[in-house]
Amino acid sequence: MSLAEDRAKPGAGTLYKTIRQDIERRILTGEWPPGHRIPFEHEIMARYGCSRMTVNKALSELAQADLIERRRRAGSFVRRPQFLSAVLKIPDIRAEIGALGRTYGYQLISSMRRAANAGDRERLGVKKPCKVIAIRCRHSADNLPFAIEDRLIDLDAVPDAAKADFKVDPPGSWLLHHVPWTEAEHAISAIVADEAIAQGLGIAVGAPCLVIERHTWRQGRPLTAVRLIYPGEQHRLVARFRGSE
Structure with a gap:
């Protein structure tokens, strides 16, 4: 019509x-x-x-x-709908997209096991030598890019991750279902998309992006460090909390 x-x-x-x-x-x-x-x-x-x-x-x-x-x-x-994410919990992106009534998609871009270099150890917050798996993947909703994920997993702390099939299972979903954690930290920032990010998210170079960097620990031992990059115009963060009575 x-x-x-x-x-x-x-x-x-x-x-x-x-x-x-x-x-x-x-x-x-x-x-x-x-x-x-x-x-x-x-x-x-x-x-x-x-x-x-x-x-x-x-x-x-x-x-x-x-x-x-x-x-x-x-x-x-x-306008594409804005997606909501809680910042006081660790969300499962796959479940989060499904809860919105959208079709989840996942693409493993790269996965590499290696001895942790200085940058890896600094990012994880570990001092001694260790082995890591470095994963880069893309999440989508209704075939539209939702987020780019760049993750490090400490294989000494999470040895079962070496057996996981991250071509099928998103690393965040796998970790939430297999690895208990006791502490987590979120750091939120904003950047503008460079060529690689723009291509990965299907946005223009220079477009605003929301970045969430998360670290998780179990009894003080680092487990994983992840950096999630979202198209800024399509995503916002929500936190609800109570004041003291």
Whole structure:
């Protein structure tokens, strides 16, 4: 169905509201899915017989409602939903995406076992020589990149990780189901995407990204260190906690 089939009708309110409601309905019913390009302003003007100011007002309200995003010179697109993550627990990304009603996807990019180098030991927080497995993988939701994961596992602390099939099992999910931990730390920061990150996440070079760095320990012994990079525009963090009574 095209917008031309829904021209403003008498009694439907002001024209910009009709345009906004027509577009909003298509987004909320799924007729126009996330990433779908909204007709250009001049196309909407022609279909409704209205001014650019009227169209701009309708699109501005849709953008303010986080239903669309307007990109300079590219047009307007249905906004992709923001994903929520708790920061006071260790989430299972696979379960997290499934809980959103989305289809989870996983790709192992690289996996390497090696003697820990100085950078590995510093990242894990260990001083003595040890063996590690270094894993890089990508998580997706509905075939869209969700996060890039860069993880180190201390094989001396988690020897069973050497037998795990990380081509099938995401490392975070495997660890949560097989390795108990007693302490964890999250560090949250923001970066802009370089070429490698942009390619991995399907975003533009220089686009904002959210970074979560997590360390876990068992009785003071380091288990794993992971760096998760998310597209900034599609992800936000949520924490709920109680004050003292």
